[in-house]
Amino acid sequence: xxxxxxxxxxxxxxxxxxxxxxxxxxxxxxxxxxxxxxxxxxxxxxxxxxxxxxxxxxxxxxxxxxxxxxxxxxxxxxxxxxxxxxxxxxxxxxxxxxxxxxxxxxxxxxxxxxxxxxxxxxxxxxxxxxxxxxxxxxxxxxxxxxxxxxxxxxxxxxxxxxxxxxxxxxxxxxxxxxxxxxxxxxxxxxxxxxxxxxxxxxxxxxxxxxxxxxxxxxxxxxxxxxxxxxxxxxxxxxxxxxxxxxxxxxxxxxxxxxxxxxxxxxxxxxxxxxxxxxxxxxxxxxxxxxxxxxxxxxxxxxxxxxxxxxxxxxxxxxxxxx
Ligand code: SAM
Ligand code: SF4
Numbered sequence: 001x002x003x004x005x006x007x008x009x010x011x012x013x014x015x016x017x018x019x020x021x022x023x024x025x026x027x028x029x030x031x032x033x034x035x036x037x038x039x040x041x042x043x044x045x046x047x048x049x050x051x052x053x054x055x056x057x058x059x060x061x062x063x064x065x066x067x068x069x070x071x072x073x074x075x076x077x078x079x080x081x082x083x084x085x086x087x088x089x090x091x092x093x094x095x096x097x098x099x100x101x102x103x104x105x106x107x108x109x110x111x112x113x114x115x116x117x118x119x120x121x122x123x124x125x126x127x128x129x130x131x132x133x134x135x136x137x138x139x140x141x142x143x144x145x146x147x148x149x150x151x152x153x154x155x156x157x158x159x160x161x162x163x164x165x166x167x168x169x170x171x172x173x174x175x176x177x178x179x180x181x182x183x184x185x186x187x188x189x190x191x192x193x194x195x196x197x198x199x200x201x202x203x204x205x206x207x208x209x210x211x212x213x214x215x216x217x218x219x220x221x222x223x224x225x226x227x228x229x230x231x232x233x234x235x236x237x238x239x240x241x242x243x244x245x246x247x248x249x250x251x252x253x254x255x256x257x258x259x260x261x262x263x264x265x266x267x268x269x270x271x272x273x274x275x276x277x278x279x280x281x282x283x284x285x286x287x288x289x290x291x292x293x294x295x296x297x298x299x300x301x302x303x304x305x306x307x308x309x310x311x312x313x314x315x316x317x318x319x320x321x322x
Contacts, residue, residue, distance in 0.1 A: 003061020006267075006301040013064055014256040015057045017050060019081065020070040021261045025099050026135035027123070029162060029191055029198065033135060045263045047081050049281050051088075053259055056290040058090035060298075062257075066095045070261060073102040079109045086114025093223070095119065097160070101137060103145030107152035117223060118149050119158045119187075124168045125175070133167065146184075156222055158185045158241070163206060164198035176210045176233065176240055183237030187228050190246045192307065203242035207231075210240060226253050251304035257297060265294065267301040275300075 004012050021039050023031065045053075054065065065085050072078055086094050093116060100120040110118075122142055124130050130139035149157045159178070163169050178184040191200035210216060216231035219239050224230075227250050228241035244250070258266040263281065264274025275297045280289060 003063075004295065004298055006298050008252075008301070008303050010252070010254055010301070012060075012255055012257060012298050012301075013062055014066070015054070015062050015064070015259060016066045016068055016256055017054075017259045018068050018070060018261045019050070019072050019078065020044065020075040022074050023069060023071040023099070024074055024101055025071065025137045027099075027121075028133055028135065028167075029164070029194070039262055043278075044261050045259075045278060045281075047077065047084060049263065049278065050081065050259075051084055052281055052287070052290060053263075053265075053277055053294075054085055054088055054091070056287055056294055057257070058088055059287070059291060060294055063090060064093040064095075065091055066097060068097040071099055071101070072096055073098050073106055079106060079113045082110055082115050083113035093117075097121070098145070099134070099137070100142040100145030100149070102141075104141070104148040107145070107148040107154065111152045111154060115154065117156050117158075118154045119160050120146055120149065121160045121162075122146070123162050123164075124171055126171070129168065156185045156224075158187055158224075160187050160189055162189050162191050163201045164191055165201055167198050169201055172206055172209050173213060176213055179233060179236045179238035179240055181237065185222065185239045185241065187241035187243055189243040192245055200246055202247040203244040204247065207242065216240065226250065226255060245305075246307050249304060249307070254301070257294070257301075265297045267297050268305060270305040270307070271300075271302070 006012055021036060026033055026035055067082060082094065085091055094114060095117045096115055097119045100122065120142065123133050127139045130137055146157065161175050163172060175186045179186055188203065188206050190203060191198060193200065207216060214234045216233060219230040219232045222230055222239055228243045230239045230241045232239050258269065260266065260274060263276065263278025265277050266274040275293055277290065277293055280293065
C-alpha cells in the first residue's frame with residue numbers, strides 16, 4: 001500500500017468533497033421540509049480553494065475523489081471543477097453522487113471533463129411516491145438523468161436506494177429486477193438514523209426478500225470504494241450491493257475523509273467537529289501547512305462509529321455529503 005495510514009493502519013486513499021450545501025430536492029431522511037439554512041456564498045470554498053485541498057491530498061497519497069453535496073449539479077461551474085480535479089496528476093478515480101435531476105443536461109459534458117462513474121440516488125419508481133419522498137422532485141427527471149448517464153458512457157452507473165419501512169419497502173424486488181436484463185447496478189443503503197424519518201431495514205432482511213428471485217452470488221468485479229458488498233442474481237447483467245452502516249459497519253475498511261462545502265475536513269461521517277481548512281487557506285497557508293492539517297485529520301480518524309449502540313449526532317448529510 002502506498003500513501004498514508006491512520007492510527008488504526010487503515011490506508012486513506014479517498015476524499016469526498018461536498019461542493020455545495022444547496023439542493024433542488026428535500027428528501028425526507030436528509031432535510032427538513034423548508035430545507036437547511038443556506039450558508040452565504042462567501043462561506044463556501046471556491047474552486048481554487050477546493051483545488052488546493054485536492055492537490056495536498058494527492059501529495060499524501062489520496063487518489064480517489066468523489067464530488068457530492070447537497071446536490072453537486074446545482075453548483076454553478078460544476079463541469080469546470082470536475083475538469084480541474086481530473087487534470088491533477090495522481091487523481092486516478094473521479095466520481096460523483098447526485099440525485100440525477102439535472103443529469104440529462106450535464107452527463108456528456110461531465111464525461112468530457114473526465115468524470116468516470118456516477119452514483120444516482122433513487123428511492124422509488126413510483127411517480128407520486130417520488131414527489132412524497134423528495135418533497136419537490138419529479139421522477140421523470142431522475143429517470144432521464146439515469147439514461148443520460150448510461151448513454152454518455154459513465155461506467156458503472158450505480159443506483160442508490162435507501163429502503164424505508166412502510167415507505168418504499170414494497171419496491172425492493174422491483175429495484176432488484178432492474179439488475180436483470182436492463183443491467184443496472186442497484187445498491188441498498190441502510191437508513192442512518194440522523195432524524196426520525198423512518199425505520200431502517202437491515203440488509204439481511206432485504207437479502208432474504210431478494211433471494212425469492214434467485215440465489216445471490218458474490219460479485220467482486222465492480223469499481224468502487226469498499227463500503228458495499230456486491231452480489232448478482234443468476235443471469236443478471238447488473239449487480240446488487242448492500243451498504244450496511246448500521247447492521248454491519250465497515251469502519252475497519254474505512255479509507256475516506258470528507259470535506260464539507262464550507263471547508264471543514266471531517267475524519268468520519270459521524271465526527272462532531274471538522275478541521276477548519278478554510279481559515280488557514282484564506283490566511284495564506286501553503287501546501288505544506290495544508291498537508292499538516294490533512295495529516296492531523298487522518299490521525300484523528302476514530303476507530304469506529306457507534307450507531308448500533310444508539311449514537312446520534314446532528315450530522316447534516318446535505319452539507320457533509322452522505
Ligand atoms: N444530492 C446527492 C444525492 O442525493 O445523491 C448527493 C448528496 S446525498 C446527501 C448522498 C447520499 O446520501 C444519497 O445517496 C442519499 O440517499 C444518502 N443519504 C442521505 N441521508 C441519508 C440517511 N439518513 N441515511 C442513509 N443515506 C442517506
Ligand atoms: Fe438533496 Fe441528496 Fe439530501 Fe436528497 S439526499 S435532499 S437529493 S442532498
